[in-house]
Amino acid sequence: MAVYLFYFFVFPGLLFVAIAGAFLSWFDRKITARVQFRKGPPLLQPFYDFFKLLLVKETILPKNGSPLLFLLAPVFAVFGAVMAGVFILLPLFNITTGFKGDLMVIFYLLTIPSFSYIIGSLASGNPLAAVGGSREMKLILSYELTFLLVIAGIIMKCGQQFDLYTIIQTQQAGSPFIGSISGVLLFIAGIFCIQAKLALVPFDMPEAEAEITEGIFIEYSGSAYALIKLAKYIMFFILPAFMIALLMNGFRLEGINILWAVLKVILMVLIITLIRNTNPRIKIKQAISFFMIWMNLLAVIALVLIAFGY
C-alpha cells in the first residue's frame, strides 16, 4: 500500500511530473521567446506563477454557476493527469506493474483533464466559457479517433500486446517503431493529436486569448487556476513521454542512456513548440476536417502498411 502511495505522490507521480513539467513549460516559453528574438523568462518562472496563484491570489466563485463543480473540476483534472502520468511513467522507468491492458486505461485517463475543463467552464456560468467549452468538446470529438487509431497501430505493430511495458521491451529488443514508414506516419498523426490535447496554437480555439479571452478558464482565479496550471504542466510532460514510450524506444536508465532519455523528451517538446510558434490559430471547422479527414487518412494508411508488414 505504501509503495503505491509513493508511486502516486512522489516518484513517477505528482511531485516528479509536476517539477519536470514545470521545467518543460519554462523551456517552451524560452524557446518561444528565442523564436521571437526576445530574451524569455527566468528558469523558475513556472514555480513563481504557480505559487503566486496558489498562495497569494483570491479565489472568486461564480454567482450564477455551480461553485462546487467549479472548484472540483481542477482537482479532477490534476487527478486524471497524475494518474495517467503514473501509468505511463512506471513502464518507462522499467517498473512492471503486471497490468495487461494499461494502454486503454491511459487512453481514457488522458481525456479526463479535457473533460474536467469542460465541466468547470460550463459550471462557471459565463457565456464565453460556454463557447470555449463547446469548442473543446468538438476538438475532443475530432482528435480522439485519430489518437485511438495511432494506439491501434502501435498495438498491431507489437503483435496484439495491450501493455506499455511489453511495447517498450519489444522496441528495445528490436528497433524503435519510428524507424519504419508506418511508424513515421503514426508519429506525424500522434504529434498533431498531442498538439490538440495540449490546446497549443494551431488548435487553441478553446482558450483563444484574443477572441474569447481565455475561453474555458476565463472565470478561474487564485488557487483553482493554480491547479489548472499544474494539470497543464503535467500534461506537458506526460504526453511527449507517452509518444516516446509508444514510438521512440522508451527510456533506458543506465550510463549515457539517461542523457538520451532527457534529450528525447526535449526534442519532442521542441517539435511541439516549433509547430506552435509557426502556425496561426485555425477555425474549429478546419480543425474537425483536418483530423476527421486528413489525419484519419494518414493513420489508416499507416494501419494498412502495418498489415502488409512495412
Place this chain on the structure above:
Amino acid sequence: MGFKNYCFKKSLWVFHFGGASCNNCDIEILDCLTPRHDLERFGILLVGSIRHADVLLVNGSINKRDKERLLEIYHQAPRPILVVAIGACGCTGGIFAEGIPFAGPVDKIIPVDAYIPGCPPKPEAIIAGIVKLVNK
C-alpha cells in the same frame, strides 16, 4: 510572508484597460512586450481575463461611460490587485480634464498604486514605473 511577496513580485500578470484613449499609450504598452524591451524577462505577461490579473493598467481619459466599466472591472479582479495609471490622461486628465464627459482622473475612481506620466510615456518610462512599483 517573504516567500509569498517574492513570488508575487516575480510574476505580475497585466490586464490592460483602455479608456477613451488616443491609442498612443496602447502602442507604447505593447512596445514593452516586443523583442527590444521584452517584459517577459521579469515574468510580466499580458492576460486576457481580469480574473487572472495582478496589475490593472489604465490609460486614456476616463469618461462617464468608461467609469462604470472601470469600476466593474476593478470589482471583478481578485485581490491583491495593483492599479497603474499610464499617460497624462490617466494620471491627471491631460487636455481632456475640463471636458464635459470627463469623469475625473483614475485616482478619483479607484485607488492607484503607481502613476506613469507622459504623452505617451516611453517604454523605458513604463519599465521604470513597474520597477518602482515592484520595489515599493
